[in-house]
Amino acid sequence: MIPPKGKPLSDFPSLPPGFRFGTSTAAYQIEGAATEDGRGPSIWDEFCARPGTIADGSSGAVAADHYHRYAEDVALLKGLGAHGYRLSVAWPRVQPAGEGTPNPKGLDFYDRLLDALVEAGIEPMVTLYHWDLPQALEERGGWLDRATAERFAEYAGHVAARLGDRVAHWVPVNEPNVTALLGYALTAMAPARGLSFDALPAVHHQLLGHGLTVQSLRASGAASIGTATNHTPVWPASDDPADHEAAAFYDLLWNRLVADPILLGAYPDGFAELMPGPVADDLKIIASPLDFYGANYYNPTAIQAPGKPSAPATATAAGHVEVPSDLPFQFAPMTGHPRTDFGWPVVPEGLYELIMQLRERYPSMPPLYITEQGCAYNTPPDADGVVDDSARVAYYDAHLREVARAIADGADVRAYYAWSLLDNFEWAEGLTQRFGLVWTDYETLRRTPKRSYHWFAELIAAQRA
Template sequence: MTAGERGPGLPADFRFGTSTSAYQIEGAVAEDGRGPSVWDTFAAEPGRIADGTTGAAACDHYHRVDEDVALLGDLGAHGYRFSIAWPRIQPTGRGPVNAVGLDFYDRLVDKLLAVGVQPMATLYHWDLPQALEDDGGWLNRATVECFADYAAIVGDRLADRVTEWVPVHEPSVVTTLGYVADLHGPGRAMMFDAMPAAHHLLLAHGRAAIALRAAGAESVGCSNNHAPIWPASDDDADVGASKLVDAIWNGLYIEPMLLGRYPVDLDLLLDGTIHDGDLATIRQPLDFYGVNYYRPFRIGAAPEEALMPFEFREVVGYPTTDVNYPVVPDALREWLIMFRARLRAALPPLYITGSGCAYGVGPDADGVVDDQARIDYHAAHIAAVADAVRMGVDVRAYYAWTLLDGFEWAEGHRARYGLVHVDHETQQRTKKRSFQWYADLVAATRASND
């Protein structure tokens, strides 16, 4: 698909957008009453972040919001998915509202609408208030109650203008990298003892969905990280290991949200965690199901002495990004088709709420950021979505990750996913060639619709 074309097979009303998150772009972590989050704490620990940076300044979006909204206006995208920093609304995750923090997002929403961009708000994109983590974080069921209160506060303020909502972003990543392992905040490394965190994140999703709808939200969905799980071989041990990873990475979140049950193979890991009524709360009707896709996983059986019964193997034969992710657009098509076959009538309309790639090319001597690899990535993945649509999968939107080169979690600033290059010394923004390509694609879509 070349610049200016709308992918063949996409519906006339197909929407293109872009996504960010608060901790990755806002900065101003100690300003205007914002409290510390688990990521402020985690990033400050030596050795946690690959390049030693933190999100303390990030892209300084908090102070440069007008400039960034102008970029969104230039991009012309139909939608923008941003996240709200819980510690900016309630510095300790409970108690009184920090009015200055809530006002920031109120103004952001008005600015987005003024340039014709539909806001999609994510309530939780990993920046748990540190005070709640000190009390057990997502291992503590009480955190769910705090989150429901927070959802009601934000919904009451913004649901009159924000029509689309995501309560919890990628609970699988929070659980797996932050609680099972120690690669993300809060860095617990609890292995399978971390399963209550997954349940409480899902329960928080359900409670927040209820609170948002009570506040008048028109459309509530989710944003889950999914991937095809490929066995390393046809050997029974490798196939069995891949099925276990599929249950942990995919089924653990799909089945409660859409079917009201957990994968049977994981029941013992959740014994004693689930209360009566929990699964009904989690299984709230979804107006859309957000799929975030970056790569497939190849899984083999681990040696008997290993801590886990499976291990990740290299996916070979494909180009890779700067963070060594294999670029496999056809795996997105595969996932979407498999997802539809797996859920059928239980599956709501799908959005791609995040897909992107890390390439570190910067401005050349003429100030041009020639990131052709990023153009190729998005073009191929949008074409994969179009293939799935032609095969009957109801996909209605594609949100490119991400607008700005932000703080990419454990990778710090060295992994650049943005359509806009950010010099983190000067905070200068430079539109990449991919920005103009995406803008042309959106313009062609709008013209086709007109």
């Protein structure tokens, strides 16, 4: 078990000079203002409107109201001592229908936000797509349609032209594997297509959109471009060869299907033939050189062959997911580890394993950034208004020590972005899971820095000293 308050910071290993700390958020999860200043509907607005899709019936219509309270949130980042802040731009706020002339008021908001960040000495890392596809594009096929990748690169060009002079780092597409599997293959998140393997075009077109956008950003003078891909170590549930085979397939589907094209310029064996379009030419675009590779880690995944007793509903980056019986794998119970309030296993050594696995698989990989990593603990304020989330302190302490261990063992890891700055709308789980360093009161929208916020600030200051 992890000690309830972590280890003393006095014995925390020194990270290399220049190592950077930050936090991450996503537009739909924090901004609110869903119908203000010309913003168009996204697939998540539509998904939230369907009865029974969100655990508590909430939506991102208000969320943490960051749209109106961004100055307060930038002040929190400055108080944290964060070097950087990973935010996302809402495509439907910039182009309400996903194409055409940009909405000036939408870009004005990000103008103000980036100005505030730069003035506070915080480097913006801008994610251009964090799951909020304009609904108008979804109605024309969404990521199943090649044209969406082309519209995405055009949108990226508009954003770069207006904001690029203040953006330190760019991430074109957040977690394309999550969108493709949970939104197109399954129905756990928007747009809930449920297509199984017919969802593979959504993988390819997101990757193509990534590559086209890398090229567009390079043409605009961008100096630092990377990724934010969800990765998980995959563990066979037993020594049964069938479990090992199922785990290898899931590892391929979740980890390698996205990373191989970006870092190696090729799909895993057998998959190129399943993708649409001129795949060989597309792969040259998809593999456009990067300045960093961003990985998002939450926990390992235990996998077993179909037909065995399985975990009741396995938690992933988007929530709890049921896997259809016709797939050649199923999630297995993962025992022997403490769990967050979301039910996710706490496995700090899994982060070390992931870092070293990526280093081994992709020897020419650019420097690694941990672009998301965090935990849901729902500890409320006490009678004095203090949020004593000691479990989150222990969580971050243990995981960051694993980052330090990986660096000591030769991995080139240069940044760590905690998920998340604020409690926010947690996709299909609504407002029921709290990942923030800062407590959000969803009735008053008051922010309260948690104990973990103060611990993280102390860690950053100590590493800077």
